[in-house]
Amino acid sequence: MFHSETGVFKTSYAADMALFPLPVARWAIAGLAALFVGVVPLMFTPYLMTLLNLVLIAVVGAIGLGILTGYTGQISIGHGGFMSVGAYTAANLIVRLGLPFWLAIPAGGLMAALIGIVVGIPSLRIKGIYLAVATLASQFIIEWTINHVTWISGGIEASIQVPPPSVFGWKLQSPVQLYFFLLFFAVLAIVATLNLMRSRIGRAFIAIRDQDIAAEIIGIDIFRYKLYAFAISSFYAGVTGVLYTYYLGIANYEQFGIDVSINYLAMIIIGGLGSVLGAVLGAAFITILPEATRLFLTDFGGALFSPDTIRRLVPNLTLILFGGLIIFFLIVEPEGLNRLWRNIRNYFRFWPFSY
Amino acid sequence: MATNAIEAIAGERRRVQLAVSGVSKHFGGLCAVEDVSLSVAAGSITSIIGPNGAGKTSLLNMISGVYKPDTGTITLEGRDITRARPSEVAALGVARTFQNIALFGGMTVLDNIMLGRHVRMKSGILSSVIYWGLAQREEVAHRARVEELIEFLQLQDLRKQPTSALAYGLRKRVELGRALALDPKVLLLDEPMGGMNQEEKEDMARYILDVNGAWGTTIILIEHDMAVVMDISDRVAVFDRGRKIADGTPGEVQRDRAVIAAYLGTRQERAEAAE
Numbered sequence: 001m002f003h004s005e006t007g008v009f010k011t012s013y014a015a016d017m018a019l020f021p022l023p024v025a026r027w028a029i030a031g032l033a034a035l036f037v038g039v040v041p042l043m044f045t046p047y048l049m050t051l052l053n054l055v056l057i058a059v060v061g062a063i064g065l066g067i068l069t070g071y072t073g074q075i076s077i078g079h080g081g082f083m084s085v086g087a088y089t090a091a092n093l094i095v096r097l098g099l100p101f102w103l104a105i106p107a108g109g110l111m112a113a114l115i116g117i118v119v120g121i122p123s124l125r126i127k128g129i130y131l132a133v134a135t136l137a138s139q140f141i142i143e144w145t146i147n148h149v150t151w152i153s154g155g156i157e158a159s160i161q162v163p164p165p166s167v168f169g170w171k172l173q174s175p176v177q178l179y180f181f182l183l184f185f186a187v188l189a190i191v192a193t194l195n196l197m198r199s200r201i202g203r204a205f206i207a208i209r210d211q212d213i214a215a216e217i218i219g220i221d222i223f224r225y226k227l228y229a230f231a232i233s234s235f236y237a238g239v240t241g242v243l244y245t246y247y248l249g250i251a252n253y254e255q256f257g258i259d260v261s262i263n264y265l266a267m268i269i270i271g272g273l274g275s276v277l278g279a280v281l282g283a284a285f286i287t288i289l290p291e292a293t294r295l296f297l298t299d300f301g302g303a304l305f306s307p308d309t310i311r312r313l314v315p316n317l318t319l320i321l322f323g324g325l326i327i328f329f330l331i332v333e334p335e336g337l338n339r340l341w342r343n344i345r346n347y348f349r350f351w352p353f354s355y
Numbered sequence: 356m357a358t359n360a361i362e363a364i365a366g367e368r369r370r371v372q373l374a375v376s377g378v379s380k381h382f383g384g385l386c387a388v389e390d391v392s393l394s395v396a397a398g399s400i401t402s403i404i405g406p407n408g409a410g411k412t413s414l415l416n417m418i419s420g421v422y423k424p425d426t427g428t429i430t431l432e433g434r435d436i437t438r439a440r441p442s443e444v445a446a447l448g449v450a451r452t453f454q455n456i457a458l459f460g461g462m463t464v465l466d467n468i469m470l471g472r473h474v475r476m477k478s479g480i481l482s483s484v485i486y487w488g489l490a491q492r493e494e495v496a497h498r499a500r501v502e503e504l505i506e507f508l509q510l511q512d513l514r515k516q517p518t519s520a521l522a523y524g525l526r527k528r529v530e531l532g533r534a535l536a537l538d539p540k541v542l543l544l545d546e547p548m549g550g551m552n553q554e555e556k557e558d559m560a561r562y563i564l565d566v567n568g569a570w571g572t573t574i575i576l577i578e579h580d581m582a583v584v585m586d587i588s589d590r591v592a593v594f595d596r597g598r599k600i601a602d603g604t605p606g607e608v609q610r611d612r613a614v615i616a617a618y619l620g621t622r623q624e625r626a627e628a629a630e
Contacts, residue, residue: 013498014491195486199494200476202483207459207470214457217419218533219445219474228480274461 019194036183041176049175051291056182057243058283060189062267063276064236069265070273071197072229073209074123078135079237080260081142082119084253086112086238088152091160091251101165105185105242112238113231115142120230124223139258146253159252162245178247185243189236193276196232205229206274266322270329272336281337289325290318372397372573373418373541378427380413387413389597390427395541395590400567400574402584405594406617411577412454414594415543418575419451420444431541446474450539452530454546454577460519464510464529465501467518471536472497504532508562524555531562542566544576548583556580560587585609593617 008023010016020026044052065079086108093099093107119138123131146153154160164173165181172181196202204225207215216222245251263286271282294314301310333339373395380388388410395401403411416422418429420441428437436444450471459467476497482489505514508528513521518529527547534542547563548556560583566572578584584591585605593601593608595617601608608614620628 013495013502017491017494017498192484195490196480196483199483199486199490200473200478201480203462203466203470204473206462206466207473210459210461211457213421213441214453214459215470216441217421217445217451217453217457218471218537219442220470221440221442232480 046175049179053179053182055284055287056186058287059186059280061240061264062279062283063189063193064233065264066268066279068229068233070268072205075132076135077132077261078139079264080256081139082112082234082237083241084256085115086241087245087251090242091162091245094162108242109235109238113235116230116234117227120227123226159250161250165246270336272338275338278336278338293318370397374430378424380424386597391599397573398571399589401590402588403577403592409594410597411594448540450534450537451543452534456526456530458518463515465514468501468532468536471533504535508532524551541573546577
């Protein structure tokens with residue numbers, strides 16, 4: 001908590017450019033690791049584990065969308081489509097060729113990246129809201145294609161059942177087993193993105209977002225880098241789709257509709273655009289919100305409403321909260337949850353000598 | 356022997372590095388640049404002056420590849436860059452700053468200047484994602500060069516400040532730093548002293564002369580402050596309504612009739628205006 005720089009001296013550029021330059025941050029990371037690996041799986045009920053697993057899957061997808069929309073400034077309303085590309089690619093490979101998860105996951109990601117590049121090509125010419133509409137079109141084209149081409153969708157109700165992932169012969173089926181599986185990929189996504197964004201490629205992404213002409217003048221090939229952003233972002237989306245498929249045991253395009261695309265946009269807006277931590281916080285927030293609303297109303301709403309009303313109220317109230325929160329964050333704190341966290345942290349930056 | 360060596364160096368300095376020949380650019384009916392030729396010697400400081408709308412910035416835009424000329428050619432060290440994209444021109448060693456500062460506002464001074472190193476760095480997606488190893492070594496090595504520039508431009512205390520929070524003159528200096536980070540052969544400066552006070556102008560002029568002196572960088576600048584232009588330039592090119600009307604040493608240009616007419620009007624126009 002005490003994110004204090006007081007008394008920390010760096011003696012090399014490498015130390016100054018480290019991911020967590022402050023000792024307290026490194027301790028905090030160690031603490032978090034211990035919490036999530038040791039304490040959480042022991043303390044949480046299966047229901048809470050299930051919820052946490054959904055958060056971990058959303059983390060991967062939200063970080064991926066954050067790279068494209070938050071860091072590079074290219075809006076995508078088609079990420080649900082990329083997720084279904086990953087999901088069906090992996091499901092087909094798993095079922096037809098019996099691929100293990102460590103091949104199926106990158107394969108799903110790569111196929112989504114390929115489709116993402118194709119969708120990203122118009123970004124050379126069109127920007128902002130027009131690009132958003134182009135990606136929206138891709139969402140529907142992908143949905144339609146999967147739904148109508150039985151070779152991809154497997155025919156019966158466009159869904160493919162997949163066996164659970166197996167690690168060294170262990171089949172991962174319980175929420176706790178899947179939790180460690182998903183945690184691994186969420187952490188991998190976080191670390192990879194933090195690294196990407198602090199090196200040459202990530203800086204180029206931000207430059208394109210902030211000033212595209214200046215970015216080109218200093219030697220960034222804008223078109224190529226926009227395609228990189230689309231490729232990387234849809235790779236994450238594809239992996240999200242595969243993880244979701246493993247988690248549900250079934251690939252189904254209805255799980256990746258337009259509402260999913262918008263949900264993910266809500267995650268990165270509420271979490272804070274252009275920040276990995278923001279994407280993580282947003283993913284957790286948006287995933288937990290409907291469940292929290294439901295639990296809160298069933299526990300405390302009884303005094304005001306009949307159980308029947310509550311059942312009908314919950315989905316609508318979730319939507320109202322959703323819309324309200326997005327408006328709230330856009331107006332009051334456009335930099336999202338991440339900014340709130342930074343405000344707290346900066347207060348302690350020069351603690352105890354802040355003045 | 357010694358004189359030969361000196362002459363050889365002098366000859367090297369006179370070598371044409373950037374040649375613009377017969378370049379025109381029209382925007383619809385508007386003729387921004389009309390049949391302009393300009394040859395810039397390696398290691399020289401060339402100023403482009405002229406009234407607003409004379410086509411000065413358009414010419415820089417064509418050199419750096421933002422606009423493609425309708426006719427004519429532009430060569431850098433004998434290599435045709437007329438149709439090259441801005442990123443390709445940058446990779447060949449042409450850097451520039453903008454009239455109305457174009458920094459990356461959300462980034463720190465350090466990151467802005469690091470971005471100037473982009474074309475000198477190589478890390479791809481995979482090595483960036485892994486970071487530890489290749490990408491880290493590269494980042495640290497280039498950070499050392501960036502720190503030299505930060506020291507040169509006296510920005511040490513601002514390195515972790517976001518550039519959007521800086522004062523105008525400082526932002527101009529950061530933008531110069533970002534351009535210098537490319538290790539440019541040719542540096543294009545679009546009104547580097549625009550909107551500055553006398554002291555800031557003197558600082559900027561000193562930086563420009565230092566860059567030219569220390570690294571032999573060829574400099575082309577657009578500037579309105581005649582005192583500065585006449586002081587620091589080896590050559591001055593005067594533009595008016597899209598055409599180059601004069602080109603020579605500062606002394607020659609100051610005596611040129613066409614230049615005087617463009618800036619002060621002809622005797623007849625002055626008489627008309629006085630009535």
